[in-house]
Amino acid sequence: MQLKILTITSLSITVEINNDAPFYVPEPYLVYLNGVQVLENGKRNVFSLYELKPASIYELEVRTETETQKLEFQTLDLSYxxxxxxxxxxxxxxxxxxxxxxxxxxxxxxxxxxxxxxxxxxxxxxxxxxxxxxxxxxxxxxxxxxxxxxxxxxxxxxxxxxxxxxxxxxxxxxxxxxxxxxxxxxxxxxxxxxxxxxxxxxxxxxxxxxxxxxxxxxxxxxxxxxxxxxxxxxxxxxxxxxxxxxxxxxxxxxxxxxxxxxxxxxxxxxxxxxxxxxxxxxxxxxxxxxxxxxxxxxxxxxxxxxxxxxxxxxxxxxxxxxxxxxx
Missing domain, CATH: 2.160.20.10 (Single-stranded right-handed beta-helix, Pectin lyase-like)
Structure with missing residues (x-):
């Protein structure tokens, strides 16, 4: 399992999980942001998170029963x-x-x-x-x-x-x-x-x-x-x-x-x-x-x-x- 950022805004992120399965993952996953669980029972290879804080650094963690992957990202600054x-x-x-x-x-x-x-x-x-x-x-x-x-x-x-x-x-x-x-x-x-x-x-x-x-x-x-x-x-x-x-x-x-x-x-x-x-x-x-x-x-x-x-x-x-x- 590998994580790839598709796009980031000031309020959101979309992430792709790269594996050998199309659309749905082989096993469900949990998603954590800065150690806090924000998504449970994830099933799709592509997911989005919203209501993030602008210009903020996050550590994103995806956990399955057999594997854990992490990445760090920063949201964009917010204008008007x-x-x-x-x-x-x-x-x-x-x-x-x-x-x-x-x-x-x-x-x-x-x-x-x-x-x-x-x-x-x-x-x-x-x-x-x-x-x-x-x-x-x-x-x-x-x-x-x-x-x-x-x-x-x-x-x-x-x-x-x-x-x-x-x-x-x-x-x-x-x-x-x-x-x-x-x-x-x-x-x-x-x-x-x-x-x-x-x-x-x-x-x-x-x-x-x-x-x-x-x-x-x-x-x-x-x-x-x-x-x-x-x-x-x-x-x-x-x-x-x-x-x-x-x-x-x-x-x-x-x-x-x-x-x-x-x-x-x-x-x-x-x-x-x-x-x-x-x-x-x-x-x-x-x-x-x-x-x-x-x-x-x-x-x-x-x-x-x-x-x-x-x-x-x-x-x-x-x-x-x-x-x-x-x-």
Whole structure:
């Protein structure tokens, strides 16, 4: 048994246990921080710890009946914390919190944290900003509006004299799509983490009825990243998305650690994580249970391949569980 740190924030750490078993360890373990037990009956090769103190040194110890391994780490320093409640977010699942949450994101200074305490935050599309952190506390949920009219449309392409800008993409072609619950376009250096949930709420909307049919535009994703880099998603649950749960497109240096991606097994085209024309992607310790492909590695269809010739390359995928879904 060997311990490897996957990522550290000011409030959390994700650790991978390297052994010969996929996803689940051969024997359960206990986890101690500075001599205090913080996790018992650990079963997965990848685990995360939260509510740590910023800029603090910890000794982490993993014990099984037959072996003990230790490592030392230091959490990152903490900059400003912007609590979305201070921006007039209600977190009651009834009021529309989009403006409050988006204001907190846009107001967040470099390396600051947008913080979601426990609650249900009803939102339309949210757009990411570079150089920030977003932390969803346990039992904090970003709940997508179920109304189609609440979503803007990203055009497939915008052209000038010499080139084209691809904004929306559907099934490998530049086509108009509705904006996603979380949308990132040309952003970088973002950590989105915590034990909270991103809930697409698709079961209460029109999205799963005739799912391949275009109604003004094609369905939104749970998370859509277009031309982004240095992005990490850690610990979150992503569920009930209108189509693919996570769709990185033309992006690089992406990390997806210790996530749970859940869509109903009977709903088609609800893929888990589909990197398209991306580079340097790590998918580690993710639990998939979806209605279509768990992971589909893409590089566009005929038009994209002919005109842009951008493959997906340099992927690491390990210690994942693919429950429902096509693998």
């Amino acid at each position: 914390v912007l609590n979305v409640r201070n921006f007039k977010a209600y977190g009651d699942g009834v009021h529309d919190d989009t403006l409050a949450v988006q204001t907190a994101i846009m107001a967040c200074p470099e390396h600051g944290i947008v913080y979601f305490p426990t609650g249900v935050y009803l939102v339309k599309s949210l757009f990411l900003k570079s150089d920030i952190n977003i932390y969803l506390k346990k039992e904090a949920t970003l709940l997508a509006s179920a109304m189609r009219d609440d979503y803007a449309i990203l055009p497939g392409t915008i052209r000038n004299k010499n080139d084209e800008l691809i904004l929306g993409t559907w099934e490998g072609n530049p086509l108009p799509i509705y904006t996603s619950l979380i949308t990132g376009i040309n952003v970088q250096n973002i950590m989105f983490f915590g034990e909270g949930t991103l809930d697409g709420n698709a079961q209460n909307g029109p999205w799963w009825i005739n799912p391949k049919k275009k109604v003004l535009a094609y369905r939104p994703r749970g998370i859509f990243l277009n031309n982004c880099r240095n992005i990490c998603f850690q610990g979150l649950t992503v569920q009930n998305t209108a189509s693919w749960a996570i769709h990185p497109f033309y992006s690089e240096n992406l990390e997806f650690y210790d996530l749970k991606i859940k869509n109903p097994a009977h709903v088609g085209n609800t893929d888990g994580l589909n990197p398209e024309s991306c580079e340097n992607v790590k998918i580690i310790g993710v639990h998939f249970s979806v209605g279509d492909d768990c992971i589909a590695i893409k590089s566009g269809k005929i038009y994209m391949a002919k005109n842009h010739r951008r493959p997906t390359k340099d992927l690491e995928i390990r210690n994942c569980l693919m429950e429902d879904g096509h693998g």
